[in-house]
Amino acid sequence: MQYILIALRNLSRQRRRTFMLGGAIAFGIMVVTLINGFAGSFVDNVGENFSQLLAGHIFVEGVEKTGTREVRVIRDDDVLTHTLEEQQIPTRFISRRSNFDAEIVFQGNTIRQNIVGADWTREEFLRERLNLVEGSFDELTTENELGQRQGLILSKGIADRLRAQVGDTLTLRMRTVNGQQNIGDFRLVAISYDPGLFGSLSGYADLAYVNQLIGLQPGEYQTLGIFVDSISQIDTYFEPYYQTLENRVQVFPRNQGEEGQNQVEALFRAAEEDNWEGVRYRLYTLNDVLEQVQQIVDLLNNASLIILLVLFFIIMVGITNTFRMIMIERVKEIGTVRALGMQRHDVMVLFLLEAFFLALGGALLGLALAGITMFILGLINLGLDSAIYILLKNGYLTFLLSPWQVLLNFSVVIGLTLAAAYVPSRKAAYLSPVDALRA
């Protein structure tokens, strides 16, 4: 309509002023969009990286209880894998792992560390995810005269604290699944990069050797990790799997979303508290593990909204002042159009349209700038040895922007701009036509 045309042309009258204000709006939107974009891919990347380190999206652990004795073991996973097939859950890979809490003793230093036993001939992806500072994966599978694969990978932080070098032999103390003390020798074959976030990485060793040390028979293990075909579909696949298993074997009840209760912690506590006997399975997903990561993301998004609000309350002052100035500059025009028969309401609409397009233009520019910045940042390889690598995707920053988030930001900016322009616009509309014409 013609009013839109007039509003747009009015904006172009004072180009510098328009660019200043529009630029301020664009800057605000750009900063917030960048934060949102980063936060958006945060969960995905952390999830992707975690799923590789933990070797799965859906996890099943077995617990055997007789009297007060509790043994963490899966002796037979037929029902677990069979149900998976029967439910037609598209599975990319299934990992089988055991782990133990170790006390590593080396030259008078003692450190506690979780040691994961993985099947290195099958878990190719773990080699890609673990970035080695020193050493190589090759020796992990080297067998000693007893047929044991004693290779061990420790994170750099742990190795440094132990003052251990690649090639050193370390003695690890652990408990078997039955609670007896045991000791095993390991050879440090590689040192991995420590991402530094979310605690230290586990140490990695060979599954068969770990099983032997914790008293499991060949073929037994502790955690089944299931990779489904899409990380975003975890919950969709998990529900039917859990429900079907529930009817076939004993499973630990999942915490029904109690406030502030972490699913994984709750599951572990249930094993100790409850009075039961037999074999039970503990099922959880990557999303349960990532709950805290999601909280960080929510925090980031909320912070960005607050930044947006603060930034825009400052910009609003500028907009209010500018529109007050505009009103004074155009007072005679206002008198003229009122004399010609323009209603007060329409005068206001004309001013608000101008504010609207200013905000929209600024916001679109900001979005474009954010897009360009994201593109450029996304081209830089920060490397897999970067401390924030757990947030990256193969060493690259990625951004994921939800259209709803963009819409929210735009609404906030446009809403606030209109609010800022409202009072001056109303004043303009309520000027007496004679007084305006005489001015």
Add this chain to the structure above:
Amino acid sequence: MAIVEVTDVKKTYPLGKTEVHAVKGVSFSIEKGDFISIAGPSGSGKSTILNLIGCIDVPTEGTVVINGQQTSGLKDREITELRHQVIGFIFQSFNLVPVLNVYENIEFPLLLGRKRPTKSEHAQAREYIDHLIEEVGLSNWRKHRPNELSGGQRQRVAIARALAVRPQIVLADEPTANLDSKTGEDIIGLMKKINSELETTFIFSTHDSSIVSIADHVIRLKDGLVTENFRKERTTTR
């Protein structure tokens, strides 16, 4: 039939602690289709009277009736509607909308109506605007913005704009004051020509006695009072 009836109108402006009596009690009526001059020296109240007739100001006392409609007591919405439908304005300093070109300026009042025009109404409006542009002699300037035009040309645009909604009354407060005398005469001549052609009532103010003679009806003011109210019998061809 009287299209404007002004009865016992007074207008007082507050000025600091005192008051200015701009119009001190005037009565007159204006006939439809007349070409009226409101004459008088500076400060005599010409603009005040025109503003009251134009419904952009309200009298302190007395009544103004436009086209049979009592103007006092109307809501702003109604009075704005009345201005839009009945009155066209020509200003001393042209007051064109700077961001609109000649055609758009003339079209502008047509966009202020409440209801959306139909396709055929729109086509009619286009034709009428083109006719007006031709009438005021600006066919070659349709796409130009006001700042690219001379004063005389701008006032021609203003005349065309005032006529766009086919108002019954066109008010012009010193339309020639910002123009040289030759251009001013042309502008008055153009207004007179349109007045005869369209039967539109023109009311213009001036303090230049040389252009008063062209008017059918002269209302002379001094110190806020009417000193002369003279109407020639028009030789109409109606």
